Amino acid sequence: MLEKALTGSRRYWTWIFLLLGISGIGLIFYLKQLSYGLGITGMSRDVSWGFYIGQFTFLVGVAASAVMLVLPYYLHNYKVFGRITILGEFLAVASVTMCLLFIFVDMGQPMRIFNVLLHPTPNSIMFWDAVVLSGYLLLNIIVGWTVLGAEHKDVPPPGWVRPLIYLSIAWAPSIHTVTAFLYSGLPGRHFWLSAIMAARFLASAFSSGPSLLIILALIIRKFTRFDPGREAIQALGKIVTYFMITNVFFLGLEFFTAFYSNIPGHVYTFQYLYSGIEGHGKLVPMMWASNVLALIALILLINPKTRRNEKTLSIAAAAVFLSLWIDKGFGLIVGGFIPNPFERITEYWPTMPETLITLGVWAAGLLMLTVLYKIAVAVKEEETT
Amino acid sequence: MSLSRRDFLKLAGITTLSTLGSVSAVNLLRRDNIEASQVSPRPEALKAKRWAMVVDMRKFKTPEDYKRVIDACHSAHNVPDFGNPKDEVKWIWTDTFEHAFPGQESKYMPEGLKDKPLLLLCNHCDNPPCVRVCPTKATFKRSDGIVMQDMHRCIGCRFCMAACPYGARSFNWRDPRPYIRVENKEYPTRTIGVVEKCTFCTERIAKGLQPACVEESNGALLFGDLEDPDSEVRKALRTNFTIRRKSELGTGPGVYYIIGGSENA
Numbered sequence: 001m002l003e004k005a006l007t008g009s010r011r012y013w014t015w016i017f018l019l020l021g022i023s024g025i026g027l028i029f030y031l032k033q034l035s036y037g038l039g040i041t042g043m044s045r046d047v048s049w050g051f052y053i054g055q056f057t058f059l060v061g062v063a064a065s066a067v068m069l070v071l072p073y074y075l076h077n078y079k080v081f082g083r084i085t086i087l088g089e090f091l092a093v094a095s096v097t098m099c100l101l102f103i104f105v106d107m108g109q110p111m112r113i114f115n116v117l118l119h120p121t122p123n124s125i126m127f128w129d130a131v132v133l134s135g136y137l138l139l140n141i142i143v144g145w146t147v148l149g150a151e152h153k154d155v156p157p158p159g160w161v162r163p164l165i166y167l168s169i170a171w172a173p174s175i176h177t178v179t180a181f182l183y184s185g186l187p188g189r190h191f192w193l194s195a196i197m198a199a200r201f202l203a204s205a206f207s208s209g210p211s212l213l214i215i216l217a218l219i220i221r222k223f224t225r226f227d228p229g230r231e232a233i234q235a236l237g238k239i240v241t242y243f244m245i246t247n248v249f250f251l252g253l254e255f256f257t258a259f260y261s262n263i264p265g266h267v268y269t270f271q272y273l274y275s276g277i278e279g280h281g282k283l284v285p286m287m288w289a290s291n292v293l294a295l296i297a298l299i300l301l302i303n304p305k306t307r308r309n310e311k312t313l314s315i316a317a318a319a320v321f322l323s324l325w326i327d328k329g330f331g332l333i334v335g336g337f338i339p340n341p342f343e344r345i346t347e348y349w350p351t352m353p354e355t356l357i358t359l360g361v362w363a364a365g366l367l368m369l370t371v372l373y374k375i376a377v378a379v380k381e382e383e384t385t
Numbered sequence: 386m387s388l389s390r391r392d393f394l395k396l397a398g399i400t401t402l403s404t405l406g407s408v409s410a411v412n413l414l415r416r417d418n419i420e421a422s423q424v425s426p427r428p429e430a431l432k433a434k435r436w437a438m439v440v441d442m443r444k445f446k447t448p449e450d451y452k453r454v455i456d457a458c459h460s461a462h463n464v465p466d467f468g469n470p471k472d473e474v475k476w477i478w479t480d481t482f483e484h485a486f487p488g489q490e491s492k493y494m495p496e497g498l499k500d501k502p503l504l505l506l507c508n509h510c511d512n513p514p515c516v517r518v519c520p521t522k523a524t525f526k527r528s529d530g531i532v533m534q535d536m537h538r539c540i541g542c543r544f545c546m547a548a549c550p551y552g553a554r555s556f557n558w559r560d561p562r563p564y565i566r567v568e569n570k571e572y573p574t575r576t577i578g579v580v581e582k583c584t585f586c587t588e589r590i591a592k593g594l595q596p597a598c599v600e601e602s603n604g605a606l607l608f609g610d611l612e613d614p615d616s617e618v619r620k621a622l623r624t625n626f627t628i629r630r631k632s633e634l635g636t637g638p639g640v641y642y643i644i645g646g647s648e649n650a
Contacts, residue, residue, distance in 0.1 A: 043558070048543045109576075109577075109579060112521075115520075115538055124544070186547060188551075265487075340552055342487065343487040
């Protein structure tokens with residue numbers, strides 16, 4: 001089926017080369033980072049994780065969301081999703097790949113990456129994160145490719161793939177739970193030390209991922225002859241609505257515990273993020289933008305009229321995605337380091353090379369997604385003609 | 386037997402993966418983690434069941450007292466000086482009471498004590514969070530309580546820096562070598578992209594010497610075996626009130642502070 005990615009319109013190739021170009025620029029700056037060191041980024045002794053790990057965390061959520069299509073179809077026989085489970089699975093493949101790339105570019109000694117396998121350390125959550133992420137990647141590649149291949153040949157998918165599908169359903173929440181455990185088990189980082197961190201991660205994952213799927217489905221309908229289906233998009237809209245409400249509710253819980261208990265360590269980061277401390281407030285505008293976007297999204301999603309209208313639904317989906325990208329890709333990770341263990345404030349902002357490397361990874365991921373979706377859509381188009 | 390190119394690649398791939406897998410499995414099953422072995426200890430080496438330190442702040446009077454101690458450590462261990470906080474690498478340093486012991490300060494504490502610098506370093510915890518999170522065992526606890534860092538195994542993921550509640554760990558954001566004032570050829574320099582921190586001078590203990598900072602402190606820093614009732618540190622702990630940084634986190638820090646009263650303000 002790979003050959004289907006090799007033929008396409010002029011628009012397809014322009015897009016491919018654009019993405020190649022952006023990842024190429026990212027690669028050049030990555031080589032620069034490799035020789036200069038991670039000092040080329042905005043990170044410091046105090047804020048020792050930044051943009052890269054933020055993107056990684058956010059994208060794990062996007063990857064986990066494939067289960068929102070797979071579960072209703074395979075466990076509840078919700079047929080409407082049957083046509084588009086592949087979109088979820090391939091989105092998961094591209095997202096996990098981006099996650100791995102972001103981890104890679106964040107490493108000080110990337111040549112030593114196999115030390116993680118050579119010296120497996122079960123007491124390190126990072127070890128388990130590597131296990132669940134690579135497992136999830138494999139499951140989605142195998143399941144997605146096999147089911148699509150069967151569809152291509154007009155035969156039912158082989159029986160052995162079913163247990164793998166059920167496994168992938170159980171596996172999806174694990175990747176985000178384990179990723180949350182990276183943060184929520186660290187003594188002395190009060191902002192992260194919260195038992196509902198994993199639950200928050202899942203709620204934001206199941207709203208940001210399906211939001212992206214809505215946007216992708218609309219793009220596919222516009223540019224190809226394959227229609228993911230109005231009903232499927234509406235069902236995704238409802239999923240986003242419930243999980244976005246849950247997500248905002250969970251954030252509210254964090255606020256309550258911090259401010260009602262009034263324990264300084266728990267309050268400081270929230271103050272830093274939303275109002276600034278002692279004149280330090282680089283993230284304040286971003287965090288408020290995230291809140292406003294969440295509010296707009298909720299209004300558009302809860303109101304049935306605007307949710308049913310695909311135009312306003314797509315605006316809501318974009319607002320959810322952007323809001324959670326800021327909240328998780330930026331505020332959550334950077335915020336955890338501010339203030340530092342000495343209750344001093346060192347701020348963080350990504351540098352130009354860091355931003356270009358980040359863009360490069362996103363472009364590489366989008367490139368992978370484009371190729372996978374091109375193949376999937378080509379197979380789907382065969383059926384309709 | 387003839388192999389097609391495709392079959393060869395498959396075979397090669399499977400072999401590589403299974404070799405890596407079985408090496409990992411064997412490592413995983415070997416529960417009694419072998420101590421990253423030094424050569425057999427010299428007879429003159431200092432030995433202890435649990436190394437610990439007492440910092441007697443009453444004996445730090447002038448800026449020179451701090452500088453002597455910090456310089457001794459940083460020059461012995463080739464710690465670079467970048468001259469900016471962003472790239473900073475430090476093993477032992479100072480900060481004021483309210484920043485060293487956040488939440489312990491009060492408005493009415495002795496004048497001068499509030500702003501008096503305290504000496505800070507790795508606490509060599511009983512239950513070190515940095516060791517718990519390290520994905521490669523590059524940071525590990527020795528049986529004598531010292532938390533060590535293997536800078537050849539470290540992959541630079543900086544999970545330990547996020548986990549350490551004491552801000553004791555530094556990362557080599559840039560090549561440190563050009564920023565070492567005078568290189569000590571007896572001690573290794575570091576490369577880009579690895580984490581480092583205080584090691585309680587394992588290289589000196591092995592030769593029967595006290596840590597560099599202790600030696601230069603004129604008795605303000607005491608170093609010894611916490612499990613030996615007759616050790617210097619135990620004597621100091623018996624006769625003075627001491628506090629430890631963030632001991633409520635359950636880390637069991639091994640550095641104790643004698644703060645003293647207003648007489649040292």
